[in-house]
Amino acid sequence: MNRFFTIALLVAGSSISALAAEPKTELLWPDGAPGANGTEAKDKPTLIIYLPEKEKAHGGSVVICPGGGYGGLAIDHEGHQIARWLNENGVAAFICDYRHRGKGYGHPAPLEDAQRAIRTVRSRAKEFSVDPAKIGILGFSAGGHLTSSAVTHFDKGKADSKDPIDHVSCRPNFGVLCYPVIAFNEKFTHVGSQNNLLGKDAPEDLVKSMSSEKQVTAETPPCFLWHTYEDTGVPPENSIVFYLACIRNKVPAELHVYEKGRHGVGLGKGIVGTENWPNECIAWMKNHGFAK
Secondary structure (H helix, E strand, O other), rough: OHHHHHHHHHHHHHHHHHHHHHHHEEEOOOOOOOOOOOOOHHOOOEEEOOOOOOOOOOOOOOEEEEOOOOOOOOOOOHHHHHHHHHHHHOOEEEEEEEEOOHHHOOOOOOHHHHHHHHHHHHHHHHHOOOOOOOOEEEEOOOHHHHHHOOOOOOOOOOOOOOHHHHHHOOOOOOOEEEEEEEEEEEOOOOHHHHHHHHHOOOOOOHHHHHOHHHHHHHOOOEEEEEEEEEOOOOOOOHHHHHHHHHOOOOEEEEEEEOOOOOOOOOOOOOOHHHHHHHHHHHHHHOOOOOOO
């Protein structure tokens, strides 16, 4: 075979592989999201699908919720980079591009979108080659609050819905909370996230309902949490109070508080100690059978 033709084939093959690895974006609500303010792109939350190579895949999957104070989304270092890391470890990843105040939405829209993402993955588990009993949710900062909300607010499915996706449970099988916003109306609360989600004068019962450390029960799935001592944006007390709530309710949980790193470091590359969290998270997932 001609040497140049062989090279051309190799290049073409590489291009095909690259295209196959490209993520696919789908609407979470093809017929329109509940409570939508309009029909613009901002009113249409999406699911960005990253599937691992078949040789690496083992059935585990994670819905990713980037942070952004419920006013935006850090969708690169807390979304796409995380999806690629999960794929490298054989985990299917689904970035939830959820509604937030920057798009004109507060509660309950973000939680509805996260729950819909979980239901979508579970209802299409065979199509995505994932195990419906190994679906987790992972989030950073305000996305960590959304994750904590998803692991404490869920249902077994809505049998009376006309939408078959609603028939399956939105309870995640595990949660990964990365420097999460957790508690509201506390000295260590990230006030911006609370106000963006609930408004400045939210009723006390709503504030309590969305203060995740107060909503942990024995039904909350296992959780992995990590934070940094140097985080002044969202102090580590947020992770600590949630972890203590897990202990009180006998929910299996693991907490890492690293010393170094400001708020919002994503994978933490180059930060001594903190950069270990991805490996320790995968080890924890393996301990629970969510990864291999």
